[in-house]
Amino acid sequence: MAPFESDDSVSAADAEELRSARRRKAARYLVPATVVGVAAATIGLVPALADSGDPDLPKISAQELIEKIATSDVQQLSGTVKITTDLGLPDLGGLEKSLGSGAGSSSGDGSSADPSTKLTELASGTHTLRVAADGEDKQKVSLLEDAAEYSLIHNGKDVWGYDSGSNSVFHTTVEKGDGQQEEVPATPKDFAEDALKAVDKTTSVTVDGTAQVAGRDAYRLVIKPKDEGTTVGRITVAVDAKTGLPLKFTLTPASGGAAVVDAGFTQVTFAKPAASTFDFTPPKGAKVTEEDAPKASEHSDSDGKDLPKDLPKLPGGASGEAEDFKGLDVIGDGWDSIATFDTGGQGIPSGSEAGGGDFGGFLDSLGDKVSGKFGEGTVFKTRLINALITDDGKVYVGAVTKDALVKAADAGK
CATH class of the missing domain: 2.50.20.10 (Lipoprotein localisation LolA/LolB/LppX)
Structure with missing residues (x-):
C-alpha cells in the first residue's frame, strides 16, 4: 500500500x-x-x-x-x-x-x-x-x-x-x-x-x-x-x-x-x-x-510490451487498444500529472469547419480554442477530465485545468 x-x-x-x-x-x-x-x-x-x-x-x-x-x-x-x-x-x-x-x-x-x-x-x-x-x-x-x-x-x-x-x-x-x-x-x-x-x-x-x-x-x-x-x-x-x-x-x-x-x-x-x-x-x-473474444495481442503495443493496466476508457466504454495509445507518456506525477500521446492525425475542426448545424454547434459547445508555443488546438472540458487536442493531432489529457494543459503542450514543443 x-x-x-x-x-x-x-x-x-x-x-x-x-x-x-x-x-x-x-x-x-x-x-x-x-x-x-x-x-x-x-x-x-x-x-x-x-x-x-x-x-x-x-x-x-x-x-x-x-x-x-x-x-x-x-x-x-x-x-x-x-x-x-x-x-x-x-x-x-x-x-x-x-x-x-x-x-x-x-x-x-x-x-x-x-x-x-x-x-x-x-x-x-x-x-x-x-x-x-x-x-x-x-x-x-x-x-x-x-x-x-x-x-x-x-x-x-x-x-x-x-x-x-x-x-x-x-x-x-x-x-x-x-x-x-x-x-x-x-x-x-x-x-x-x-x-x-x-x-x-x-x-x-x-x-x-x-x-x-x-x-x-x-x-x-x-x-x-x-x-x-x-x-x-x-x-x-x-x-x-x-x-x-x-x-x-x-x-x-x-x-x-x-x-x-x-x-x-x-x-x-x-x-x-x-x-x-x-x-x-x-x-x-x-x-x-x-462477438469474438479479443486476442491477448490486442492488449500489447507494437513492440510487444504490455499496455498500462488502467488505461482510461475510450468513448463507448472499451479500454484503449494499442493503436489508440501509441507512444503514451505521462508528464509529471501526482494528481496533476498529464497523459500525452500522438494520434498521428489532425485536430478537431470548429463547428463552422464541420458544416455548422446541430453537429457544428455541438462541437463548438464542447471545447475552447487555445493557442501557445505549441500552435493551436481545442480544449475539451468536463467537471473532472480536461483534454487538449492540438491541430497537429497531439493529445494532452488529465484531471487538471485548461492552463495546465496548455503549459504542458508548450513544454513539449
Missing part, C-alpha cells in the same frame, strides 16, 4: 520509512479517468446516507481502514443500487435526434445490447440498478428503465447482454485470467481500489467519522489531493464496518458543487444469490449478436 498522510499519530520516521518502501510513480490522470470509465461502462452504486444518525463505532486509523478494504473478501452479494453522474457535459439538443439516438436504438451493425454501448447511459443523470455476485465468475447487473430493462450477465465463460426494449442479445466469451473480465460489471470496491492507487505523498488520507449506508454501519474514508492544479477536490468512501467492503463512493470536484460521481448501495445482502440468477437463454425471436 502506498504511503499517505492522515490525522493518525504516526512518527515522521515511520512515515518516511513507509514512503521509501512503497513510493511508486503515480499517473494521477488515470484514477479519475478510470472512475469515469467505470461509471460509463460498468456498475455505479449510490444512496444518500440514512437518517438514523451516525453509528458509534470503535476508533480506527486511516491505515487500518485501508488495510480493511484491501483484505475484504466479499464473494456473494445482491442488492439495489443507484448512480448519479454529473460530468457537466453539454446538452446534445437537436443533435441526439439528428443522429437517431434513443432508447433501444443501435447504429450501424452494432447491437443495442452491447454493454460498451448500452451502459454509457450511466455517464449522466441518475439511474437505478439491481446487482448480484457469486464469486469471480458470476455477476449480474440490470439497468432499470421506465418501460424496459437492460441486463448484463457473466456466468463462467459466457457474457450476455440483453435489451428487452429492442429484444436484442449480445454474447461473447472470456477466459479466466485473460483480463477480459474488465468489461464485466464492477463493485464499489473497484472504485475505491482505483482511488487508493492515487495515495502517496501528494495525498492526504483521513477517517472522517461514521455513517449508515443501506442500513449498514460504515466508516468514512476521505482522500484529498494536495496538488493545486488538479480538478479533483476530494473522494469519500463509506466502508462497511464489518466486511470492509466499500458501500458508497463520492468524487467531488475542486470547483465545488454536486459530486461528479456519487455511487453506492441503497439495499444490500451478503447471502448467496440463487444459481438461477445468472442463467440466461436468448428469448424467442431475439436478435443475437456474437
Whole structure:
C-alpha cells in the first residue's frame, strides 16, 4: 500500500520509512479517468446516507481502514443500487435526434445490447440498478428503465447482454485470467481500489467519522489531493464496518458543487444469490449478436510490451487498444500529472469547419480554442477530465485545468 498522510499519530520516521518502501510513480490522470470509465461502462452504486444518525463505532486509523478494504473478501452479494453522474457535459439538443439516438436504438451493425454501448447511459443523470455476485465468475447487473430493462450477465465463460426494449442479445466469451473480465460489471470496491492507487505523498488520507449506508454501519474514508492544479477536490468512501467492503463512493470536484460521481448501495445482502440468477437463454425471436473474444495481442503495443493496466476508457466504454495509445507518456506525477500521446492525425475542426448545424454547434459547445508555443488546438472540458487536442493531432489529457494543459503542450514543443 502506498504511503499517505492522515490525522493518525504516526512518527515522521515511520512515515518516511513507509514512503521509501512503497513510493511508486503515480499517473494521477488515470484514477479519475478510470472512475469515469467505470461509471460509463460498468456498475455505479449510490444512496444518500440514512437518517438514523451516525453509528458509534470503535476508533480506527486511516491505515487500518485501508488495510480493511484491501483484505475484504466479499464473494456473494445482491442488492439495489443507484448512480448519479454529473460530468457537466453539454446538452446534445437537436443533435441526439439528428443522429437517431434513443432508447433501444443501435447504429450501424452494432447491437443495442452491447454493454460498451448500452451502459454509457450511466455517464449522466441518475439511474437505478439491481446487482448480484457469486464469486469471480458470476455477476449480474440490470439497468432499470421506465418501460424496459437492460441486463448484463457473466456466468463462467459466457457474457450476455440483453435489451428487452429492442429484444436484442449480445454474447461473447472470456477466459479466466485473460483480463477480459474488465468489461464485466464492477463493485464499489473497484472504485475505491482505483482511488487508493492515487495515495502517496501528494495525498492526504483521513477517517472522517461514521455513517449508515443501506442500513449498514460504515466508516468514512476521505482522500484529498494536495496538488493545486488538479480538478479533483476530494473522494469519500463509506466502508462497511464489518466486511470492509466499500458501500458508497463520492468524487467531488475542486470547483465545488454536486459530486461528479456519487455511487453506492441503497439495499444490500451478503447471502448467496440463487444459481438461477445468472442463467440466461436468448428469448424467442431475439436478435443475437456474437462477438469474438479479443486476442491477448490486442492488449500489447507494437513492440510487444504490455499496455498500462488502467488505461482510461475510450468513448463507448472499451479500454484503449494499442493503436489508440501509441507512444503514451505521462508528464509529471501526482494528481496533476498529464497523459500525452500522438494520434498521428489532425485536430478537431470548429463547428463552422464541420458544416455548422446541430453537429457544428455541438462541437463548438464542447471545447475552447487555445493557442501557445505549441500552435493551436481545442480544449475539451468536463467537471473532472480536461483534454487538449492540438491541430497537429497531439493529445494532452488529465484531471487538471485548461492552463495546465496548455503549459504542458508548450513544454513539449
